[in-house]
Amino acid sequence: MKRLVSARSLLAAGLAIIAIISLATIVVVQQIALQRGFEGASAALMENESHVSTSMGPTISITYYGYTFTEFSDCKPDAGSIFLDLWISIDNQGYDNVPTASTNFGNSYPYYFYLDIGNQQYNGFPLSCQSSNQRLPITNVVNGLTVSGYLAFEIPANFGSYTLIYQPPAGNYNVQYVDEGYTTGTVTSENT
DSSP: OHHHHHHHHHHHHHHHHHHHHHHHHHHHHHHHHHHHHHHHHHHHHHHHHHHHHHHHSOEEEEEEEEEEESOBTTBOOOTTEEEEEEEEEEEEESOSEEESBOSOTTSSOOBSEEEEETTEEEEOBOOTTSOGGGBOOOSEEETTOEEEEEEEEEEETTOOOOEEEEOOSSOOOOEEEEEEEEEESOOOTTTO
């Protein structure tokens, strides 16, 4: 009888150990699944927050398209140079005011746009041979509005490529540039 009690005790103890190990394994597997689910949900939430904060923040969208030319009406660039006349559209979404230029007319280059060509800065200016209603206005673009117009740059004839930079003296703006390229050729008054 002692053997029978001892065998039963051993069997019960073995089953208890197996049950404890099984329960512990289930708990560990559930904890791992919960942790992985939490990590996945956290990553998705962070990605969503990142997307939301970027899309909801204030933005300036600057879209531009250009024409290069060596002669336009009575406007002629210096020897070895050409004009790149950019049609620039500035869309303010979220800032109180976005200035296009300085209102200090004593400044020879009042516009806050320049081209970077091979680490050289070329300032934008209005062409005197274009009518004033075609030029990029000197203004503050208020929230929700868009202004557009031409701004010229006198650049080397063999420039290769360029980068348009908007750089006002004050303010930290989130700017998105949309470069729509340029056309090479002689520009006439019908083209602008």
